[in-house]
Amino acid sequence: MSMIGLAADSAVLIAERRHNKLGRSVYSGRSRVALERNIMAFRSSNWIIVLSGFVEPIFYLLAFGFGIGKLIGGVTDGDGNPVSYAAFIAPALLATSAMNGAIYDSTWNVFFKMHFAKLYETMLATSLGPLDVAIGEIGWALLRGFVYALGFMAVMAPLGLIPSWWALLAIPGAVLIAFGFASFGMAITSYLKTFHQMNWINFFMLPMFLFSGTFYPLDIYPGWIQALIQAMPLWHAIELERAFMLGNLSWGLLGHVIYFLVMIVAGLFFTTRRLTALFMK
Amino acid sequence: MSSATPIEKSVHASEWQGSLKIVDVARARNLAWLHVAEARIRNMLKWWTSIAAFSLGNPVLYLFSVGIGIGALVDANGGSTQLGGVNYLTFLAPALLASAAIQSFQEEMSFPIMEGFEWDKSFFAMNSTPINGRDIVNGLVASSFFKTAITVGIYEAVLLGFGAIDLNVALPMFLSALFAGVAFGSVMMAVTSYIKNDDGFFAIIGRFVIAPMIMFSGTYYPLESMPFYLQWVGWISPLWHGTDLGRVISYGSPQQGWIVISHWIYLATWLVVGLTLAYRQVSKRLAA
Amino acid sequence: MIIARGLTKTYGEFTAVDGIDFEVRKGEAFGLLGPNGAGKSTTMKMIASVSKRTGGELTILGLDPNKRGPEIRAHLGVVPQQDNLDRELKVHENLYVYGRFFGLGRKFLKAKVEELLEFAQLTEKRNAKAEELSGGMKRRLTIARGLVNEPEILMLDEPTTGLDPQARHILWDRLFRLKEQGVTLVITTHYMDEAEQLCDRLIVMDKGKIMAEGSPADLIKRYASKEVLEVRFGSSKNVEIAEQISHLGERLEVLPDRILVYSENGEADLQEILKLGLEPVTSLVRRSSLEDVFLRLTGRTLVE
Numbered sequence: 020m021s022m023i024g025l026a027a028d029s030a031v032l033i034a035e036r037r038h039n040k041l042g043r044s045v046y047s048g049r050s051r052v053a054l055e056r057n058i059m060a061f062r063s064s065n066w067i068i069v070l071s072g073f074v075e076p077i078f079y080l081l082a083f084g085f086g087i088g089k090l091i092g093g094v095t096d097g098d099g100n101p102v103s104y105a106a107f108i109a110p111a112l113l114a115t116s117a118m119n120g121a122i123y124d125s126t127w128n129v130f131f132k133m134h135f136a137k138l139y140e141t142m143l144a145t146s147l148g149p150l151d152v153a154i155g156e157i158g159w160a161l162l163r164g165f166v167y168a169l170g171f172m173a174v175m176a177p178l179g180l181i182p183s184w185w186a187l188l189a190i191p192g193a194v195l196i197a198f199g200f201a202s203f204g205m206a207i208t209s210y211l212k213t214f215h216q217m218n219w220i221n222f223f224m225l226p227m228f229l230f231s232g233t234f235y236p237l238d239i240y241p242g243w244i245q246a247l248i249q250a251m252p253l254w255h256a257i258e259l260e261r262a263f264m265l266g267n268l269s270w271g272l273l274g275h276v277i278y279f280l281v282m283i284v285a286g287l288f289f290t291t292r293r294l295t296a297l298f299m300k
Numbered sequence: 301m302s303s304a305t306p307i308e309k310s311v312h313a314s315e316w317q318g319s320l321k322i323v324d325v326a327r328a329r330n331l332a333w334l335h336v337a338e339a340r341i342r343n344m345l346k347w348w349t350s351i352a353a354f355s356l357g358n359p360v361l362y363l364f365s366v367g368i369g370i371g372a373l374v375d376a377n378g379g380s381t382q383l384g385g386v387n388y389l390t391f392l393a394p395a396l397l398a399s400a401a402i403q404s405f406q407e408e409m410s411f412p413i414m415e416g417f418e419w420d421k422s423f424f425a426m427n428s429t430p431i432n433g434r435d436i437v438n439g440l441v442a443s444s445f446f447k448t449a450i451t452v453g454i455y456e457a458v459l460l461g462f463g464a465i466d467l468n469v470a471l472p473m474f475l476s477a478l479f480a481g482v483a484f485g486s487v488m489m490a491v492t493s494y495i496k497n498d499d500g501f502f503a504i505i506g507r508f509v510i511a512p513m514i515m516f517s518g519t520y521y522p523l524e525s526m527p528f529y530l531q532w533v534g535w536i537s538p539l540w541h542g543t544d545l546g547r548v549i550s551y552g553s554p555q556q557g558w559i560v561i562s563h564w565i566y567l568a569t570w571l572v573v574g575l576t577l578a579y580r581q582v583s584k585r586l587a588a
Numbered sequence: 589m590i591i592a593r594g595l596t597k598t599y600g601e602f603t604a605v606d607g608i609d610f611e612v613r614k615g616e617a618f619g620l621l622g623p624n625g626a627g628k629s630t631t632m633k634m635i636a637s638v639s640k641r642t643g644g645e646l647t648i649l650g651l652d653p654n655k656r657g658p659e660i661r662a663h664l665g666v667v668p669q670q671d672n673l674d675r676e677l678k679v680h681e682n683l684y685v686y687g688r689f690f691g692l693g694r695k696f697l698k699a700k701v702e703e704l705l706e707f708a709q710l711t712e713k714r715n716a717k718a719e720e721l722s723g724g725m726k727r728r729l730t731i732a733r734g735l736v737n738e739p740e741i742l743m744l745d746e747p748t749t750g751l752d753p754q755a756r757h758i759l760w761d762r763l764f765r766l767k768e769q770g771v772t773l774v775i776t777t778h779y780m781d782e783a784e785q786l787c788d789r790l791i792v793m794d795k796g797k798i799m800a801e802g803s804p805a806d807l808i809k810r811y812a813s814k815e816v817l818e819v820r821f822g823s824s825k826n827v828e829i830a831e832q833i834s835h836l837g838e839r840l841e842v843l844p845d846r847i848l849v850y851s852e853n854g855e856a857d858l859q860e861i862l863k864l865g866l867e868p869v870t871s872l873v874r875r876s877s878l879e880d881v882f883l884r885l886t887g888r889t890l891v892e
Contacts, residue, residue: 067500067504071503071504071507071508072507074507074508074511075507075511078511078512078515078516079515081515081516082515082516082520082521083370083520086515086516086520086521086525086526087370087374087520087521089382089521089525090374090377090379090382090383090388090521090525091370091373091374091377091379092377094373104373215350218350222353222357225361226361226365229361229362229364229365229366230364230365230369234365234366234369234370235369235370235372235373239369239372316738316769316770316771317738318738318739318740318770319662319663319664319690319737319738319739319740320663320740321738322692322696322737322738323662323663323690323691323692323737324691325658325659325662325691327691328658328662328689328690328691329658329691330691331691332658332689332691335685335688335689335691336689338685338688339674339685339688339689342677342681342685343674343676343677346676346677420672420673420674420675421668421670421672422672422673422674424638424668424672425668425672425673425674425686425733426689427638427661428636428638428661428664428666428668429661429662429686429689429690429737430658430659430661430662430689430690430691431658431689432657432658586638587638587639587640588639
């Protein structure tokens with residue numbers, strides 16, 4: 020038997036095996052491959068840019084935390100304890116850092132791969148399913164968000180902004196946040212068609228960053244604006260991280276966690292559906 | 301092939317006269333920069349909704365979140381004693397204006413230049429007409445100036461609405477912000493004209509040059525409140541010079557005369573050096 | 589219109605154009621033929637007065653391009669190898685804006701743009717963005733754009749590369765009309781059929797030097813035979829068989845994929861080959877072309 024015949028036979032075999040599995044049309048259990056591709060691409064890319072993503076929150080921390088902090092003195096956190104201004108905004112910037120890392124990959128990079136590099140078309144023409152692609156891509160974005168958060172923590176520690184051991188919880192917190200934004204970001208991106216529409220993501224991100232209780236407690240706003248902000252994911256992210264970092268733990272935090280779990284599941288669901296509709300008609 | 305070239309009526313409605321008759325070279329040369337600017341502005345107009353949205357959205361967002369939000373904390377804690385006696389919003393306004401001008405120039409002097417040289421090569425198209433490298437530089441500076449003037453104008457209108465500046469200083473502030481913008485922009489243009497492929501260059505500039513410049517140029521708090529060994533960031537940054545000028549103009553922030561003059565000289569130096577380098581490199585690259 | 593004497597361009601150590609002489613007369617279509625890297629585009633850039641020569645003499649319309657670039661460019665129409673249209677502007681805006689670069693008035697341009705749209709058969713696409721056009725349409729628009737100032741000399745760098753056959757013929761037709769109107773054409777190409785179709789006179793360039801000069805018919809007469817017989821025996825056998833048939837024709841050229849027999853009567857030579865008991869996989873008798881001239885002059889094919 021020729022080599023080609025052999026290869027064809029085993030491909031048929033694999034296909035038949037998959038045929039009997041649940042969810043076979045969307046998932047082949049090999050999202051690792053998609054992730055691997057990103058790691059390979061990363062090694063030959065301009066890694067300074069990728070790693071530089073976390074310096075922006077650090078600039079904010081230094082400029083706002085210490086510069087403006089001098090003008091402000093201290094503030095009181097959610098539980099009424101006085102904290103330094105830098106310690107107040109640091110967790111918010113950590114959450115932002117995780118968000119930025121995740122969003123950058125899951126929006127602009129995904130958009131580029133979808134429309135210009137035609138990467139998903141290529142991937143889905145193989146035995147990979149849309150859920151493999153989605154998990155692979157989101158996994159990568161999540162990884163990046165996680166690394167950003169870790170880098171940010173490494174800067175905070177020597178500045179004395181990590182007061183308790185509970186703060187370690189902020190790391191899994193950051194992973195959860197990155198996962199949520201990555202999954203949701205990719206879902207939205209998969210529905211967008213032009214670069215122009217992509218700009219609206221930035222348009223949404225900047226105010227969310229500026230107003231989600233990042234730089235001062237929410238109570239300066241009227242009630243309806245507060246309600247609006249509390250519907251936004253970044254607010255939940257910041258509240259969660261701030262509680263971890265300042266050691267104000269309570270069961271109420273579960274609400275924020277659930278918010279992100281919903282985001283993750285919804286994001287995965289819509290991404291898979293959209294990729295199926297786009298490339299597997 | 302069925303619809304292959306039909307037998308056509310005389311293609312030229314008018315008589316072919318030849319360029320020796322119809323092109324007035326002297327006129328084309330004199331207004332060359334203007335024609336470059338015209339082309340660029342036409343291009344901008346395609347995006348005028350985004351430009352308008354960003355021009356209006358940015359100041360409103362920053363004024364509410366930083367000016368009002370952080371401002372409330374600062375003012376409540378007696379921070380104004382460190383701000384020369386004015387409230388935080390008044391202190392912040394000239395800085396926001398200058399940084400808006402600089403960012404607007406930065407946008408215009410980054411991707412559009414890459415586009416002209418590399419992506420659609422439109423600079424080469426211009427250069428195959430009586431237009432020179434120098435005209436292209438001048439035209440781009442002029443069109444960026446035009447766009448920035450609109451952006452800064454809108455920003456100022458919003459600041460006036462918030463009561464952050466006085467009407468009688470609006471014009472001089474407008475001019476000083478634009479001056480800081482064009483000084484920075486011309487250097488940015490010179491730098492970009494050396495770049496052959498993007499390769500993340502602009503992302504790096506954004507994160508390692510623009511962002512720290514905005515954060516550490518006495519924008520959000522007085523430069524003097526930074527540790528002395530970091531204050532040099534402000535001294536070299538055109539944003540600080542523009543901001544400090546704006547503060548003197550806006551609320552008479554106390555500053556020594558020679559420092560005010562040195563702001564002008566410093567910004568003028570950036571402008572001249574930037575333009576000189578840009579003229580040279582753009583011409584060189586067109587001829588290569 | 590154009591006079592070059594010892595024209596040279598070096599980039600550092602590399603000599604792109606190596607002391608060439610030629611003249612282009614008013615109203616003729618002048619071709620530069622050669623493979624990639626022959627120095628055609630560099631020569632074009634020097635004529636277009638954007639790239640400065642590093643040696644020799646060059647005058648265009650009686651002016652020195654190193655000193656009077658803008659004045660010369662005012663009377664040129666340039667169609668670069670790669671379309672450099674403003675992608676975000678509409679088709680008609682591209683023509684208009686380019687006309688403004690020549691300082692042409694709005695009123696004049698308004699009429700001119702309509703005229704050029706018709707010339708390029710783009711009237712219906714006038715409001716499309718340039719980036720939305722097909723390759724052939726973009727090319728036609730670029731050519732139309734080069735005509736906006738009614739140039740004395742129209743320079744076309746590889747005008748039909750990448751176009752389908754029908755689009756090429758439409759373009760050739762357009763260029764003929766311009767010639768009839770007295771426009772001088774300077775064309776580079778690496779397609780010999782294009783050179784044969786369009787050029788009154790041409791130079792063949794290789795490695796920065798001129799290998800030959802003359803009209804297409806002239807060159808073919810001088811450097812090639814009347815007919816060419818192409819035979820293929822399969823790449824492994826060509827060399828071996830070439831020795832057996834080396835007595836045929838005036839000259840033999842062995843290429844990796846085929847053997848070319850230059851002769852007065854290709855059909856007769858083919859019969860000879862068959863008589864020898866050799867059976868080519870394919871055979872073809874054709875009129876000889878500039879490709880053969882080029883092969884003779886340089887030992888290489890044009891399109892490699």
